[in-house]
Amino acid sequence: MSAVLDVLQRRAGTATYGELRGVVSGRAIRAALADGAIRRIAKGVYAVPPAADPLAAARSQGGVVSHLSAAILHGFSVLELPDKPQITVPRGQHRRLSPIDCDLHWADDVPSDGRCTGKLRTVLDCARTLPFAAALVVADSALRLGAVDPSQLRIGAAELTGPGSRRARRVAAAADGRAESPLESALRSVLIEAGIEGFEPQVVVRDYDFSARIDLGHPELLIALEADGFAHHGTRAALTRDCRRQVNLTIRGWRLLRFSWEDVMFDPDWVVAAIRQAIAGSPGHHNAHETAGRTLDRRALRGL
Template identity: 85%
Template sequence: MSEVLDVLQRRAGTATFAELRAVVSGRVIRTALADGTIRRIAKGVYAVPPATDALAAARAQGGVVSHLSAAVLHGFAVLELPGKPHVTVPRGQHRRLSQLDCDLHWADGVPSDGRCTGKLRTVLDCARTLSFPAALTVADSALRLGAVDRSQLLIGATALTGPGSRRARRVAAAADGRAESPLESTLRSLLIEARIEGFEPQVAVRDHGFSARVDLGHPELLIALEADSFAHHGTRIALTRDCRRHVNLTIRGWRLLRFSWEDVMFDPAWVVEVIRQAIAGSPGHHNSRGSVSGSRRRRVLRGL
């Protein structure tokens, strides 16, 4: 069902039957409806079933929508939608009895108006509490949308103290507004955690007859990494376009490694290993610029 959810997430939570059908079969759509993965909200329109209303839960607890729930309200990309609303209340306040379930957090200086934490505060809260890939996804998206700028994020993270502050500073240092999707941010997080250096987001490859961008590119070694969402590659037109793009990159000396959602999310060790093999020049991979010097290769492979 990951393809169905991917389409919905990339379209702000809703999609038409035609948009879903371009990616998955009718049987998959019917199965997703039957098991509650998606719901029909109008004729020919589908959505992810809503969790408890985050704003209502915040009002019930006398706090504010925060963390991942606030990221969704701000329109930031998220790796996964929260299962329950996240609500922050003033420190020392007890959980109130309510029919609206939520994940409760406590902090100083929280207004009790039932609204949402600010954009910078939301990014920092996510950076403190989420996994590195999930936090980087939110931070990348906030930078890309111009909701916060890099200096604000770095200063805010530096000022943090207490649990999660070191994690937040790591996320702030790695965040990059050039990233264009949660899957791309997650793929980059694997490189960072594996200490594989030299890859940059959205590298442009241009000459007089060709122009393309790769999700993550190593300009020195001419290795390109693509985080492939099935929603963007599941039609005949997309297949034709991608084949030609792949050929054009190849004849210009680029080695293109393409990873699916399942690769990145469920087999990260394999993803890291094949990238290491490509960098190291495993059989079948050759650098069009010639061999890389031993000292330079050691720098590229640092931490491998």
């Protein structure tokens, strides 16, 4: 897959020229256009060519739409679009000759009376096969929409056996319906994989004349993390609103760290390093260590 196509798929299928050029070269964009890997849908706007119809692919293979393709049909958010329809067929069934290309999965319990896997099954299939960040996006979205209950998800994951079952249980334990965007879920997955704790989704900061919600906030250390998608911050009015919001958070003691799609998706090590430095420099962090140190000193004195 070309780097240009990869960027588009991670942005839900579309991007402006400026967004692409922030990650790849102009030559790569022109080559992808010439190869038909991407298409221009408006001046300065590019998109992934329409994918094959997943329902038609399922019918052609005698199976059901599943995994990421089913997640999209259910209305769940995804971190990246599948480049081909994802279909599940009964175990032992051979791939049928068809002009519709697709990714096949095999399973013992394939629904025979539906067009795609159910909502819980879809989340669990994604959880056991996708990378952690991509699986967490789907699970967070399903919980946010009320399509799956948290306890139902954890029980379903606990009952799984075979390849990917441990991965699915990890996703189910971390899923949180408070997450409001795929990028926010991906940022949280970076924290989880780095072992950074204490950050909660959608923390509310409110007093008598100010109110704001933070994508991920650490209430004790007063550190705020924002997952900034370009679509929400690309106008003059949005810039003015964001500047005032950041000032208001700062004068209330919060330190705001803002991370772009490119930061989270392509340089997670830098994101982790920046957050660790912010934690190390937090007054709350130092106070906690000082308190622990004084406790140890008192214990030592009692032992003399």
